[in-house]
Amino acid sequence: MSNKLRLGIVGVGNMGRSHINSCAEGRLPEIEITAVADIDESKFAYAREKIPGVKCFNTATEMFRSGLCDAALIATPHYFHPPMAEEAMRAGLHVMSEKPAGVYTKAVRELIEYTETSDKTYAIMFNQRTNCLYRKMKEIIDSGKYGQMKRVSWIITDWFRTQQYYNSGSWRATWAGEGGGVMLNQCPHQLDLWQWLCGMPVKVRAFCHEGKWHDIEVEDDVTIYAEYANGATGTFITTTGDCPGSNRLEITLDRAKLLCDFINPYSTEQKLWIYELEGSTQEFINDSSEGFARLKGEWKEVETDGKNEQHVGVLNAFAAHILRGEPLVAEGREGINGLMISNAAFLSSWLGETVSLPIDEDLFLRKLQEKINGSTHKKVVNEHVEGDMSSTF
Amino acid sequence: MSNKLRLGIVGVGNMGRSHINSCAEGRLPEIEITAVADIDESKFAYAREKIPGVKCFNTATEMFRSGLCDAALIATPHYFHPPMAEEAMRAGLHVMSEKPAGVYTKAVRELIEYTETSDKTYAIMFNQRTNCLYRKMKEIIDSGKYGQMKRVSWIITDWFRTQQYYNSGSWRATWAGEGGGVMLNQCPHQLDLWQWLCGMPVKVRAFCHEGKWHDIEVEDDVTIYAEYANGATGTFITTTGDCPGSNRLEITLDRAKLLCDFINPYSTEQKLWIYELEGSTQEFINDSSEGFARLKGEWKEVETDGKNEQHVGVLNAFAAHILRGEPLVAEGREGINGLMISNAAFLSSWLGETVSLPIDEDLFLRKLQEKINGSTHKKVVNEHVEGDMSSTF
Numbered sequence: 001m002s003n004k005l006r007l008g009i010v011g012v013g014n015m016g017r018s019h020i021n022s023c024a025e026g027r028l029p030e031i032e033i034t035a036v037a038d039i040d041e042s043k044f045a046y047a048r049e050k051i052p053g054v055k056c057f058n059t060a061t062e063m064f065r066s067g068l069c070d071a072a073l074i075a076t077p078h079y080f081h082p083p084m085a086e087e088a089m090r091a092g093l094h095v096m097s098e099k100p101a102g103v104y105t106k107a108v109r110e111l112i113e114y115t116e117t118s119d120k121t122y123a124i125m126f127n128q129r130t131n132c133l134y135r136k137m138k139e140i141i142d143s144g145k146y147g148q149m150k151r152v153s154w155i156i157t158d159w160f161r162t163q164q165y166y167n168s169g170s171w172r173a174t175w176a177g178e179g180g181g182v183m184l185n186q187c188p189h190q191l192d193l194w195q196w197l198c199g200m201p202v203k204v205r206a207f208c209h210e211g212k213w214h215d216i217e218v219e220d221d222v223t224i225y226a227e228y229a230n231g232a233t234g235t236f237i238t239t240t241g242d243c244p245g246s247n248r249l250e251i252t253l254d255r256a257k258l259l260c261d262f263i264n265p266y267s268t269e270q271k272l273w274i275y276e277l278e279g280s281t282q283e284f285i286n287d288s289s290e291g292f293a294r295l296k297g298e299w300k301e302v303e304t305d306g307k308n309e310q311h312v313g314v315l316n317a318f319a320a321h322i323l324r325g326e327p328l329v330a331e332g333r334e335g336i337n338g339l340m341i342s343n344a345a346f347l348s349s350w351l352g353e354t355v356s357l358p359i360d361e362d363l364f365l366r367k368l369q370e371k372i373n374g375s376t377h378k379k380v381v382n383e384h385v386e387g388d389m390s391s392t393f
Numbered sequence: 394m395s396n397k398l399r400l401g402i403v404g405v406g407n408m409g410r411s412h413i414n415s416c417a418e419g420r421l422p423e424i425e426i427t428a429v430a431d432i433d434e435s436k437f438a439y440a441r442e443k444i445p446g447v448k449c450f451n452t453a454t455e456m457f458r459s460g461l462c463d464a465a466l467i468a469t470p471h472y473f474h475p476p477m478a479e480e481a482m483r484a485g486l487h488v489m490s491e492k493p494a495g496v497y498t499k500a501v502r503e504l505i506e507y508t509e510t511s512d513k514t515y516a517i518m519f520n521q522r523t524n525c526l527y528r529k530m531k532e533i534i535d536s537g538k539y540g541q542m543k544r545v546s547w548i549i550t551d552w553f554r555t556q557q558y559y560n561s562g563s564w565r566a567t568w569a570g571e572g573g574g575v576m577l578n579q580c581p582h583q584l585d586l587w588q589w590l591c592g593m594p595v596k597v598r599a600f601c602h603e604g605k606w607h608d609i610e611v612e613d614d615v616t617i618y619a620e621y622a623n624g625a626t627g628t629f630i631t632t633t634g635d636c637p638g639s640n641r642l643e644i645t646l647d648r649a650k651l652l653c654d655f656i657n658p659y660s661t662e663q664k665l666w667i668y669e670l671e672g673s674t675q676e677f678i679n680d681s682s683e684g685f686a687r688l689k690g691e692w693k694e695v696e697t698d699g700k701n702e703q704h705v706g707v708l709n710a711f712a713a714h715i716l717r718g719e720p721l722v723a724e725g726r727e728g729i730n731g732l733m734i735s736n737a738a739f740l741s742s743w744l745g746e747t748v749s750l751p752i753d754e755d756l757f758l759r760k761l762q763e764k765i766n767g768s769t770h771k772k773v774v775n776e777h778v779e780g781d782m783s784s785t786f
Contacts, residue, residue, distance in 0.1 A: 150634070150635065151550070151630075151632070151635065153548055153630060155546055155643070157544070157645075160687055161678075161684065161685070162677065162678050162679075162681040162683065162684055162685075162686055163678055163679055163681070164681055164682055164683060164684045164686075165684030165685060166684075167684075168684050205598065205600070205618075207598070207618060207620075207626065209624075209626070212624065213675065213678055214678060221626070223618055223626055223628060225598075225600060225616055225618060227600075231602075231605065233600065233602070233614070233616055235616060235628055235630065237544075237546060237628065239544070241543070241674070241678065242543065242544065242645050242650075242674070243670065243674050243677070243687055243688045243690075244650055244668050244687075244690065246643060248641075250548070250639060252550075252635050257635075257637055259658055263657070264656070264657060265652055265666045265668070265692040266692050273658045275637050275658070277636065281634070281635070281636045282606065284555065284636070285554075285555050285556055285606055285607060285634065286555075286556055288555040288556070288557055289557055290555065290557060291554065291555055291557045291558030291559075291560075291561050292554070292555075292558060293555055293557075294553055294636055294637075295636045297636075297637065299658040299659050352746075352747070353745075353746075354745070
């Protein structure tokens with residue numbers, strides 16, 4: 001292997017182009033994009049302009065077998081993520097998958113089983129894990145210093161999209177093409193961060209509203225209620241229909257409370273605060289001799305390293321991992337967790353009942369297939385309307 | 394009638410004493426507390442010290458029939474609110490009921506039916522309705538200028554109580570004595586404000602955790618998910634177990650978003666902000682030619698009249714209503730609405746399913762009776778521990 005990772009990109013859509021730009025701008029010093037693959041040849045001009053000499057293939061298979069790539073970045077529609085990842089690994093390539101890991105956990109589980117037989121790296125683009133605020137929250141929670149989680153509440157409603165967004169691709173917001181809406185396309189980041197910070201819930205009751213704000217057949221408004229093994233509870237609220245949205249995450253621990261939110265309503269800058277208690281809330285509840293007493297503590301802002309490298313951080317760590325064994329931002333197999341939550345949320349909403357995790361994967365797949373088979377939605381598609389994606393994923 | 398309203402108070406507990414203090418401090422200029430009633434004679438000394446010459450009765454019935462009172466304030470344990478109110482009105486008195494209106498809607502509905510045959514006033518102590526922030530929110534929403542509600546989220550978890558609080562009275566936090574926990578005792582204010590601002594939901598799915606943080610048999614941790622007739626959704630999260638708690642209310646409308654929260658994590662002062670949009674979110678979703686466009690608007694702080702008169706405001710309005718026909722802060726019959734939400738939340742949680750509103754009142758009462766009959770909880774009671782209540786209700 002050369003001193004650069006030779007990367008091939010499958011899918012020159014919004015995400016593929018974004019990574020090509022990062023490389024062309026010199027922000028991926030250990031990565032060389034040697035090839036791209038897309039079924040639509042009209043996409044090649046963009047790649048060739050940005051990366052002179054890049055090889056362009058009509059199929060991913062040809063690219064995988066070309067000998068030009070050490071690794072593949074899978075930036076296709078979601079359903080193709082698991083089979084493309086497996087095919088690339090079988091061809092001897094390392095894999096970086098865009099999120100979500102897949103549309104249904106059964107496919108991702110089968111992929112993970114395969115990856116365990118392979119010496120190739122399977123990584124996933126959870127770029128939000130590079131955000132200093134979430135990294136610091138994880139460090140604080142995982143330290144154990146503040147005890148167990150009691151409650152988590154995330155209002156993450158700042159994923160506003162117009163109808164035109166959904167009309168920009170025929171696969172978008174369809175059961176057959178995308179396999180879901182806001183939970184599959186916008187929120188996989190926060191669903192991953194939610195489980196990364198708080199662990200996996202054991203029960204989920206969700207309310208997924210399909211085509212509520214847009215003329216689409218998939219969900220664009222979701223409220224999830226979750227319960228954890230230790231009895232903690234959580235809520236997760238998301239939509240693509242609110243303008244302006246919120247992005248407020250609060251996590252209550254036995255000995256502290258964490259709050260990640262905008263500095264004030266006027267600001268677009270987020271901060272992390274902690275309320276450190278003098279002791280254990282539960283012990284104080286049990287032992288205080290006063291009915292209305294409150295355990296003392298104080299709010300303070302949490303300092304972080306300020307780094308937030310996003311996609312380039314994930315890709316540079318991927319290269320450093322393969323070239324020198326440094327740690328990944330996110331192992332691909334961890335992608336099943338956030339997907340398990342969204343699959344559980346769909347299943348709960350479709351069945352109208354609470355579901356336990358891990359879910360019945362075959363039941364979920366049958367229900368998803370019913371959605372696909374029952375689709376009567378005719379989309380008005382205007383493929384060529386695309387916007388500035390730089391701050392949207 | 395003299396130029397002051399002659400008021401008798403039933404129950405010289407925490408709330409009764411608080412109103413006695415307001416009167417003794419000259420904050421109720423049009424009210425004269427002429428009598429009190431309590432089954433515990435030891436409570437009379439407090440009343441006599443603060444209100445020289447006050448008449449003390451062992452039973453409410455004697456006080457109602459004494460001819461000393463034009464109106465009665467019912468500050469008994471919750472189950473007695475409806476029957477005491479009716480008895481007072483039948484004796485020819487106006488009534489101010491402490492919250493909640495009752496424990497179950499059937500009793501309150503029967504009371505309301507009686508009040509409709511009476512010319513006496515039936516009012517309820519929803520003192521939080523005097524808060525300038527909530528009054529302003531209601532004015533903004535009711536103006537219709539900003540369109541229909543899309544979403545409401547209230548995290549109201551700053552009702553922290555220790556075990557000692559629950560041990561301070563044998564009736565507290567029992568199905569037989571109080572009929573519930575945080576939803577009946579602490580949150581009736583916010584449940585009322587929720588419906589006052591947002592209207593009544595048509596469906597509720599709730600998760601009520603009983604004795605989660607305290608050694609009690611009733612709920613001390615609640616998450617409610619609600620749906621409205623127009624499709625809007627809401628969440629309401631409360632507990633007496635979190636320290637520190639939150640009190641953040643956000644309401645998304647088609648043409649604006651309202652946020653009521655602390656100025657920042659360090660502040661105990663709350664403010665109201667509005668994000669006024671240039672138009673209708675739904676029209677923008679439908680009509681925008683850009684996928685990632687956002688409808689313009691800006692945050693600004695909402696000015697209010699700054700008044701927040703709380704209990705004395707409610708009582709002074711009650712006197713002015715009876716003496717001169719001025720408006721009440723809250724009609725007693727409106728008390729059934731917040732109670733309907735908490736009854737529905739219990740029923741949903743006990744049945745493990747979504748319930749429609751109005752609820753099946755007979756079913757709820759049967760289930761509540763099962764809870765009372767099934768009670769095995771033995772409370773350690775220390776009746777004489779009481780704290781400073783001035784900022785707790």
